[in-house]
Amino acid sequence: xxxxxxxxxxxxxxxxxxxxxxxxxxxxxxxxxxxxxxxxxxxxxxxxxxxxxxxxxxxxxxxxxxxxxxxxxxxxxxxxxxxxxxxxxxxxxxxxxxxxxxxxxxxxxxxxxxxxxxxxxxxxxxxxxxxxxxxxxxxxxxxxxxxxxxxxxxxxxxxxxxxxxxxxxxxxxxxxxxxxxxxxxxxxxxxxxxxxxxxxxxxxxxxxxxxxxxxxxxxxxxxxxxxxxxxxxxxxxxxxxxxxxxxxxxxxxxxxxxxxxxxxxxxxxxxxxxxxxxxxxxxxxxxxxxxxxxxxxxxxxxxxxxxxxxxxxxxxxxxxxxxxxxxxxxxxxxxxxxxxxxxxxxxxxxxxxxxxxxxxxxxxxxxxxxxxxxxxxxxxxxxxxxxxxxxxxxxxxxxxxxxxxxxxxxxxxxxxxxxxxxxxxxxxxxxxxxxxxxxxxxxxxxxxxxxxxxxxxxxxxxxxxxxxxxxxxxxxxxxxxxxxxxxxxxxxxxxxxxxxxxxxxxxxxxxxxxxxxxxxxxxxxxxxxxxxxxxxxxxxxxxxxxxxxxxxxxxxxxxxxxxxxxxxxxxxxxxxxxxxxxxxxxxxxxxxxxxxxxxxxxxxxxxxxxxxxxxxxxxxxxxxxxxxxxxxxxxxxxxxxxxxxxxxxxxxxxxxxxxxxxxxxxxxxxxxxxxxxxxxxxxxxxxxxxxxxxxxxxxxxxxxxxxxxxxxxxxxxxxxxxxxxxxxxxxxxxxxxxxxxxxxxxxxxxxxxxxxxxxxxxxxxxxxxxxxxxxxxxxxxxxxxxxxxxxxxxxxxxxxxxxxxxxxxxxxxxxxxxxxxxxxxxx
Numbered sequence: 001x002x003x004x005x006x007x008x009x010x011x012x013x014x015x016x017x018x019x020x021x022x023x024x025x026x027x028x029x030x031x032x033x034x035x036x037x038x039x040x041x042x043x044x045x046x047x048x049x050x051x052x053x054x055x056x057x058x059x060x061x062x063x064x065x066x067x068x069x070x071x072x073x074x075x076x077x078x079x080x081x082x083x084x085x086x087x088x089x090x091x092x093x094x095x096x097x098x099x100x101x102x103x104x105x106x107x108x109x110x111x112x113x114x115x116x117x118x119x120x121x122x123x124x125x126x127x128x129x130x131x132x133x134x135x136x137x138x139x140x141x142x143x144x145x146x147x148x149x150x151x152x153x154x155x156x157x158x159x160x161x162x163x164x165x166x167x168x169x170x171x172x173x174x175x176x177x178x179x180x181x182x183x184x185x186x187x188x189x190x191x192x193x194x195x196x197x198x199x200x201x202x203x204x205x206x207x208x209x210x211x212x213x214x215x216x217x218x219x220x221x222x223x224x225x226x227x228x229x230x231x232x233x234x235x236x237x238x239x240x241x242x243x244x245x246x247x248x249x250x251x252x253x254x255x256x257x258x259x260x261x262x263x264x265x266x267x268x269x270x271x272x273x274x275x276x277x278x279x280x281x282x283x284x285x286x287x288x289x290x291x292x293x294x295x296x297x298x299x300x301x302x303x304x305x306x307x308x309x310x311x312x313x314x315x316x317x318x319x320x321x322x323x324x325x326x327x328x329x330x331x332x333x334x335x336x337x338x339x340x341x342x343x344x345x346x347x348x349x350x351x352x353x354x355x356x357x358x359x360x361x362x363x364x365x366x367x368x369x370x371x372x373x374x375x376x377x378x379x380x381x382x383x384x385x386x387x388x389x390x391x392x393x394x395x396x397x398x399x400x401x402x403x404x405x406x407x408x409x410x411x412x413x414x415x416x417x418x419x420x421x422x423x424x425x426x427x428x429x430x431x432x433x434x435x436x437x438x439x440x441x442x443x444x445x446x447x448x449x450x451x452x453x454x455x456x457x458x459x460x461x462x463x464x465x466x467x468x469x470x471x472x473x474x475x476x477x478x479x480x481x482x483x484x485x486x487x488x489x490x491x492x493x494x495x496x497x498x499x500x501x502x503x504x505x506x507x508x509x510x511x512x513x514x515x516x517x518x519x520x521x522x523x524x525x526x527x528x529x530x531x532x533x534x535x536x537x538x539x540x541x542x543x544x545x546x547x548x549x550x551x552x553x554x555x556x557x558x559x560x561x562x563x564x565x566x567x568x569x570x571x572x573x574x575x576x577x578x579x580x581x582x583x584x585x586x587x588x589x590x591x592x593x594x595x596x597x598x599x600x601x602x603x604x605x606x607x608x609x610x611x612x613x614x615x616x617x618x619x620x621x622x623x624x625x626x627x628x629x630x631x632x633x634x635x636x637x638x639x640x641x642x643x644x645x646x647x648x649x650x651x652x653x654x655x656x657x658x659x660x661x662x663x664x665x666x667x668x669x670x671x672x673x674x675x676x677x678x679x680x681x682x683x684x685x686x687x688x689x690x691x692x693x694x695x696x697x698x699x700x701x702x703x704x705x706x707x708x709x710x711x712x713x714x715x716x717x718x719x720x721x722x723x724x725x726x727x728x729x730x731x732x733x734x735x736x737x738x739x740x741x742x743x744x745x746x747x748x749x750x751x752x753x754x755x756x757x758x759x760x761x762x763x764x765x766x767x768x769x770x771x772x773x774x775x776x777x778x779x780x781x782x783x784x785x786x787x788x789x790x791x792x793x794x795x796x797x798x799x800x801x802x803x804x805x806x807x808x809x810x811x812x813x814x815x816x817x818x819x820x821x822x823x824x825x826x827x
Contacts, residue, residue, distance in 0.1 A: 014256065014265065014276060014284065015318075017375050019301075019416075019423045020308040030290045030305055036074035036082070036120070037294040037303060039214070041415075041423040042445075043096060044303060045074050045082050068092060075120020077127040077144070080448055085118040085129065091144070096448055106131055106139055107149055121167045123174050130167045130176060136160070138187060140167075142174045152176060152187040164209050168233055169216045177219070179207035199238040201227045211253035211266065214297045218257070220266040222250055228266055228277045239264060240279035246270065258298035258313050259427055267300050267311060269293055274302070276311070298427040310375075310423065317370040321383070329359040330366025330386075337386035351393065361397060364390040368405050372426040377413055384409075411458055415442060420451060443469065447476045467505025474499065475506050482515040482523060489523040497530050509536035516544055525549070538562055542569050548582070555588045567593050576607070619645035619654060632669055632680065636662055660707065667706070671699060684709070685717070692721035711741040723750045728759045735763065745771045745778075752778050773797045777804060786813050790820040 034047040069086040076082060077093075081101065084092040089110025093101045106115075106129065113134035121128050126143035133139060136159075138152040155162075158180055165178035168186075176187040177195075182205055186193045197219075204223030211220045212233065221229040226247045230239040250268045256276065257264040265278040269291065276284040294301035299312025320328035336350035354360050364387045371383035384406065391397045412429060415422040422445060429442070443464070446455035452473055459469030478496045500506055508531035512524040521544055528537045534557030541550035547570050554562040567589055571579055583590040597604045602625065609618045622642035626635045639662050646655035668680045668687060675696060682690060684707055691700040704714045719742075722731040728751075735747055744766040751760035757779045764784070767775040769792060776785035782805060789797040798817050805814050 015314045017310045019310055020418055022306055022308055034071055034074045035292045038076035040428050047071055072115045073118035083120055087114050089115055116161055119167055123169045124172050138176050150189055153192045155185050155192055166210050166212045181206050195235050197235050200229050208249040209253050213255035214295050242277040244275055252293045254293040254295040254300045256300045263313055298425055315373040317366050318373050321370050329354055329363030333363035333367055333390045334386045337389040360390055368401055372405055380409055447473055452477045471503050471505035478511045479514040483518050493526040509540050513540055563589055563592050615645045615649035688717050689721055692718050715742045719750055723754050745775055748775045748778050782813055786817055
């Protein structure tokens with residue numbers, strides 16, 4: 001094992017594990033460098049004067065000569081983007097490979113007052129930045145993606161920069177804790193509150209350095225008397241205080257505490273010395289030169305010019321198994337497996353001892369857990385072999401714990417490899433997976449580092465759903481591929497198509513959008529050819545100013561909403577003439593646009609018809625427009641325009657019908673003026689009915705003759721109108737005026753309908769023989785109906801009359817009909 005354990009009375013406290021030998025070559029180490037390292041084994045960035053170098057743990061990516069302003073602080077976002085905070089308050093954002101992404105300002109006042117100090121921190125809202133200006137005011141932004149600057153209140157009596165300060169995140173609120181001489185203040189958005197740490201040694205006259213734990217739950221102070229005070233971040237509880245016998249202010253401080261750990265400690269670092277202080281009075285010292293501390297959730301990474309190491313509290317399972325002369329179940333099981341591999345009978349003795357204590361299940365769990373905390377694959381294998389050996393003797397041991405640990409370690413070992421350089425630990429691994437939605441954070445980290453083969457294999461190994469795993473890896477690869485400007489568009493498009501195929505969850509439009517952002521419009525169009533969804537193709541084509549192609553794709557899709565979207569875009573972007581000419585080449589789009597204009601923009605529709613010399617549609621337009629007008633003169637004028645257009649279109653029927661409509665309107669106006677009855681705008685049928693109902697028979701006759709209304713229609717109109725008025729006398733005169741073209745059965749039926757059988761009987765005698773039976777039945781005359789049926793010798797009519805008769809009250813009529821039927825049957 002390459003870890004170095006240090007005994008800290010009364011327990012084993014910490015171990016130092018060498019993760020990597022660094023792959024860079026620095027003559028002066030990290031002296032005079034700005035260094036920033038992302039948590040969870042993330043990338044490291046350091047800046048020497050005039051040089052910037054983002055890098056992974058092992059592989060440096062040397063950046064260009066630094067030509068921007070004075071850098072006050074470096075930091076990493078939660079998405080592994082590098083932040084460079086400059087003296088004038090400008091923050092530059094770079095990606096993992098040193099490519100510039102964007103910049104933003106932390107306030108115009110910093111251009112004059114400048115930034116004295118800056119800190120990059122992570123809050124529940126994202127990545128935040130806190131600045132101390134030259135006027136000794138603090139400026140805070142809790143989320144740089146949604147930048148909202150807050151100027152914190154002034155500190156009373158503060159005449160210079162505070163001796164130290166830190167950002168706390170409490171109750172989803174970010175605060176600043178600062179020390180100014182003997183005083184300690186807590187700043188939030190509303191107030192500046194003096195605070196006092198409980199139990200601070202009276203020997204201390206000021207706090208010269210402070211550190212916040214990774215979880216923001218604990219605080220540590222280094223005083224001018226050389227004491228390290230440790231307590232809760234709310235300054236209500238004290239965990240301990242240690243005298244270091246070092247009065248020089250440290251270069252850096254960091255908490256070293258694993259989740260649910262029993263021995264919280266603070267790592268204090270000077271130029272050539274590193275000290276670990278815990279709750280007891282003892283300390284541990286290590287010699288270090290020009291190193292940087294990187295706090296992690298379960299320890300502290302120590303980065304120097306030559307090595308990368310991890311300092312952490314020894315996990316309980318590892319301590320139980322590996323401490324000298326340990327009799328823990330896990331230690332005995334490990335020894336039993338060693339003896340078993342030597343084919344020694346001592347293996348049975350160790351197993352018996354564990355079984356007698358009924359601790360074999362506990363021993364297996366200890367070995368599995370300890371394997372997860374080890375960094376060396378050989379040690380992991382040794383512990384897992386021991387666990388596998390032990391579980392063979394258990395009948396009810398659930399295998400999930402062992403299987404999951406093997407799976408997780410395989411992933412962790414892959415990303416810890418020096419060619420990848422992400423030193424994740426087991427406690428960090430599930431934490432990262434839990435807070436990524438929905439893709440696992442490990443694969444996301446690999447994708448951002450362009451380690452696509454490894455990310456692809458891990459997704460397949462973890463059996464991640466294709467649309468969440470493999471699809472996202474391939475999509476990121478494709479987006480990176482389109483940025484390779486040395487390859488031809490055709491080559492890249494074909495390579496992407498072959499690699500992606502029809503993989504679920506991949507949108508070619510997203511990849512095409514990336515190509516367009518990179519200035520490769522033709523490549524974007526080629527990629528869009530592989531996109532099966534027109535709804536994804538069209539918006540990007542419009543963005544690329546390929547409106548003609550967008551319109552064709554929208555029409556091919558059959559989605560009218562999509563066509564309307566493109567047409568509206570074209571209308572806003574093109575002049576009217578070009579717009580209309582474009583639509584003429586696309587009949588489907590033209591038809592849809594006409595429908596739109598018909599309801600929303602009628603004047604535009606008129607212009608469209610004019611440009612196309614479509615006289616028929618222009619005539620229809622004028623007719624529709626006429627019915628929207630209230631004034632008769634305007635309506636007639638529009639109808640006359642319609643007549644002209646129909647004549648040009650050689651539609652004689654439409655022209656004549658429109659002319660007759662004009663005549664009808666003028667006739668209706670005369671009636672209104674002479675009789676005061678409102679009939680303007682009614683149809684010919686309704687006008688006639690209205691006139692007859694009002695008793696204006698002379699005007700009705702004139703209209704009947706002028707418009708050559710068919711006789712049958714006119715007789716029906718007059719019949720129903722007189723019956724509705726119950727003008728039976730006029731109705732009788734009308735029936736006798738001349739022979740009815742509709743017969744006289746309608747007279748009978750209309751009278752019966754209006755409950756006047758007396759009047760109806762007057763017309764029964766005039767009904768033709770074929771309709772006599774129906775007429776008699778209509779007025780309830782069964783005898784007359786029977787006589788007519790017998791006279792006509794119609795079997796159907798006899799049956800009809802019989803169906804209306806009652807067997808009791810109409811017995812005579814029934815017998816008569818039956819005799820007539822029998823007589824007809826004999827003949």
